[in-house]
Amino acid sequence: MIKQVGNTVIRPLHRSTCHCGAVELELSLPDGIVDPRRCDCSICRRKGAIAASVPLAGLRIVKGADVLKEYRFNTMAARHFFCSVCGIYTHHQRRSNPDQYGYNVGCLEGVNPFELGEIPTNDGVNHPADRKLP
Ligand SMILES: [Zn+2]
Numbered sequence: 001m002i003k004q005v006g007n008t009v010i011r012p013l014h015r016s017t018c019h020c021g022a023v024e025l026e027l028s029l030p031d032g033i034v035d036p037r038r039c040d041c042s043i044c045r046r047k048g049a050i051a052a053s054v055p056l057a058g059l060r061i062v063k064g065a066d067v068l069k070e071y072r073f074n075t076m077a078a079r080h081f082f083c084s085v086c087g088i089y090t091h092h093q094r095r096s097n098p099d100q101y102g103y104n105v106g107c108l109e110g111v112n113p114f115e116l117g118e119i120p121t122n123d124g125v126n127h128p129a130d131r132k133l134p
Helices: none
Strands: 013-017 023-027 033-041 051-055 059-063 067-073 077-085 089-093 102-106
Touching: 023 051
Parallel strands: none
Antiparallel strands: 013 023, 023 059, 033 051, 051 102, 067 077, 077 089, 089 102
């Protein structure tokens, strides 16, 4: 978990916004930025965002529920949300853990994701839910 990025201390309730400001989320981050990662699956490699995790109850849509668009593909399990005005990915309901949202670290107010340091890359090409158990 990451509690501070550059000069920005991650607050217990942190604001997240899309680029145009139509969508605003309130994230409950008492443990800071948890499990930040990149992912090389077909959608993440295109959007290039760093995602972190928050329980479903830890994400509240303050405004913009009407402009959020939902996109699903392949197994249709994960729900990817983006602002239909500016196109920015804000969050998604995870397929590997449907009790969590992933959210766009770059949307956190005051956080420059390039100050996070080394970020691990998930093996999204071989999604955990696609791997056969021995
Ligand atoms: Zn927007």
